[in-house]
Amino acid sequence: MADKVIIVTGAGNGIGLAIVKKLLQAPTVSHVVAVDLKIEKLESIQGDYAQKLQIVAGDVCQENINIQAVEMAIRHGGRLTTLILNAATYRPLGAFPTLSLESWKHAFDINFFSNIHMLQVAWHHLQESSGSIIVTSSRVSQQPCESWTCYASSKAVLNYLCGCIPLEDPRITSIAITPGAVDTEMQTGLREEGTASPELQKFLNALKAEGRLLKPEEPAAAFANYRETMYLASILSSALIVASVARSNPSGQSCVTGVELPFKLIDGHTHIETVSVKGGLDLPKLTPGVNASTWDWWYFDAVSATDNAAISVVLYNMAPNSLSIPYPGGPLFIAVRVTFKNGTSIDKSTVPNLGADFQISDRGLASQWRGNTSLHTFTGSSLNVPNPIYTLSINDPGQGVVGSFQLKSVAPPHYPCHLNRPGVSEQLFPNIWWANAIPDAEAVVDLVIDGESFHLRGNGYHDKNWGSGSLEAITKTWYWGHGRVGPYSLVWFDAVDKSGKEYFSSWITKGDKVLTQSCACHSVTVRPWGKNSQYPPIPGLAGPSGFNIRYDMGNGKAFTANFTYGATQLDTANYQRFTGPITGGIEGKKKHKGMALCEQFKY
Structure with a gap:
């Protein structure tokens, strides 16, 4: 169902443009409102998405531009579900004493205060839709870097804002995504302006020369796949996401x-x-x-x-x-x-x-x-x-x-x-x-x-x-597996080390009730049966017909299970992994059926 209506700022180039393109291809997105001063590349794709893409040309620091973007989203999509706040400048760049107060104010107007105004305009619409806010952050907001003091500071305060938003209204989810080093005009400017320190300049040049820069489409997926990204945020609370994985939560509600x-x-x-x-x-x-x-x-x-x-x-x-x-x-x-x-x-x-x-x-x-x-x-x-x-x-x-x-x-x-x-x-x-x-x-x-x-x-x-x-230096043979047998969940481990000593770990549950767990001698014993059932197995031996598994549950009770080979998932001279049917139950009681996966090491 196409029900997502999304505003993207800084949408005219680089990561922002890549985000817009991915959103336009998403079947769950009905409308995208793209905001940027430079709209030529957006206009070049608008013909393919005339009903889905609306463009707002202007500076996000101008309040009327943010108002226009929200009004356009409501007019065409009927609601607003997501803000992707990507507009930013990396300037001024250079040693701290050389940066003017005016240049700091200008950077914060773009990187921070423009987002504040957009949030104010969009807030009640996001409340109504239980919407999402995604902002573009940067690694330098967490790992300070020489020459990037202004940019890093503006992104750090944006991270903190992101952490505070759900405290203001839990209906709204907010995350910040750090895209990493991406091959955009920003990276080109950083390399060519010559205002970075010698060490930073060397690092930036190496990123390009060694092909270590991401394509804009790669981090754009973390923004566009907002369902998964927002699920991560719901797991770890409002957070800073590093290429789609939660990174930090300055709100203090759930320390990350x-x-x-x-x-x-x-x-x-x-x-x-x-x-x-x-x-x-x-x-x-x-x-x-x-x-x-x-x-x-x-x-x-x-x-x-x-x-x-x-x-x-x-x-x-x-x-x-x-x-x-x-x-x-x-x-x-x-x-x-x-x-x-x-x-x-x-x-x-x-x-x-x-x-x-x-x-x-x-x-x-x-x-x-x-x-x-x-x-x-x-x-x-x-x-x-x-x-x-x-x-x-x-x-x-x-x-x-x-x-x-x-x-x-x-x-x-x-x-x-x-x-x-x-x-x-x-x-x-x-x-x-x-x-x-x-x-x-x-x-x-x-x-x-x-x-x-x-x-x-x-x-x-x-x-x-x-x-x-080395696992090979430690292990002679190793049987492990797990299965569902009727109402029972089984995990077994029975292995022998190079000295010949055998080790065990048994586990059976029924629902959330643990029926047996033990590392005692022969608490669970696993032995191959049928063809190729030599014990202990030797390297290169083909897989057996199956395994007999016996759990000692104490007090004279036992649980027995029989695994029968169904398919080989992986087969090497020293390792095999199998899937297949399993039957079993408490001795003297009803037998059940199910499926299992198991493995054997043989050195």
């Missing part, structure tokens, strides 16, 4: 902190989290980051309730040679495997060479992983409330994958031997730790893969592992 994951290893020692901390179950576990001997990953999957269709996504932050995965030149890698109904699987992996980040508040978390032509994001609501929801979005046209999947948890989060609480051990195995944010979930997957729709309804899962040293 950020963690950067660069596309390079750190030198020296890193601290590994081994004991749980409050609110930290799903966060990066290595401080200050991954070095030459550590690794950290986030795993998501969804399995159809009726056939072989499945998807798994693993976000890696890893040292070379740590995980038997080819090293892509930096520690970040995203493995995407899709299995279709007929059992065939394809690889859609990519390299987020522009880095990743996490933003965390007491309302949840958000993360984005950026590549030259890809953006993978995930958000999660707080794990301290029942049935948290995670959404993972993929925008990777280079690999032909666009869409998202959502997981609504049906089982509480936990660590290997304890529920989610601070002060408990996170160790799963020698030098390996584990946290299970979503042991089982209702999964909804909607993707377009190579131009074809891929829809899945079934069971989902999300966890994370982290460790020190």
Whole structure:
């Protein structure tokens, strides 16, 4: 339904023009009002969108221009749902003593006070529509930079305004988006004016020469895909969004902190989290980051309730040679495997060479992983409330994958031997730790893969592992899996280290009730059956017919399950991941059916 009516300022060029173009192509947008002094490029596309695009030519510092824009939105669209406040100037640029007071006033008139007036004019319309406000921010508003004092200050105060807006009226959502370094006229001016410091000038020149500038269309997607962007804001409260992921909330209502994951290893020692901390179950576990001997990953999957269709996504932050995965030149890698109904699987992996980040508040978390032509994001609501929801979005046209999947948890989060609480051990195995944010979930997957729709309804899962040293050097064999068997949610782990010692972690819930959780010896035992059922398996051995899984629930009770091979999602000499049907139940009681996904390592 096309019901969104949006005003975009600074719409005549660069990011603003790219936003307008994306909005005009969006089926949910009925009208776009574009505001700028320079309207030539807008006029050149108006003929293709005569009923959808209205243009206001003028300076946003003139109050009549803002009034005209709002009146035009109401006249053509009947309401106003979104303001995208992108108009700005980066001038004056230079050493602080050289900047006149008049130049400061002029910059703040454009970058700040013009937005104040637009908000005043549009306020009651946004109240009526429970509307949204998106402003363009900048990294220098958080990380001060020499020569950019005026511009950085104007953007910082804009961030603060953004944080205050929902306190004035909770019906209105507000976020600020930092687009990053983008190949626009602003970047050209910064390089060519020669007023930057020598170090900054060198940096700006390198961005262009090394091809590290984003195309305007890339950050424009974060503005135009406002449904997803606003969902992130609802998770983390009004926030500063870094290329579509929440960054900061100066209002103080929900303190947001950020963690950067660069596309390079750190030198020296890193601290590994081994004991749980409050609110930290799903966060990066290595401080200050991954070095030459550590690794950290986030795993998501969804399995159809009726056939072989499945998807798994693993976000890696890893040292070379740590995980038997080819090293892509930096520690970040995203493995995407899709299995279709007929059992065939394809690889859609990519390299987020522009880095990743996490933003965390007491309302949840958000993360984005950026590549030259890809953006993978995930958000999660707080794990301290029942049935948290995670959404993972993929925008990777280079690999032909666009869409998202959502997981609504049906089982509480936990660590290997304890529920989610601070002060408990996170160790799963020698030098390996584990946290299970979503042991089982209702999964909804909607993707377009190579131009074809891929829809899945079934069971989902999300966890994370982290460790020190090579997984191959630590592990002999490793069985892990999860499944939905009637009303029961199962997670199992049974592994043997190089010394021959076996480790266990069992988990069964029924609804939100935990029936068993234990790391005791043989609390859950997993063994292959049928063909290729040698135990322990050796490298290169083909997959078995299935697995027998037995949980010791204590007091003489046991839960037994039988997994039968259905399809192979991934198969290497040392690793296999399978999907298929599973049956099971408490011994002596009714047996149930369902679907499961499981894996085996063999070194």
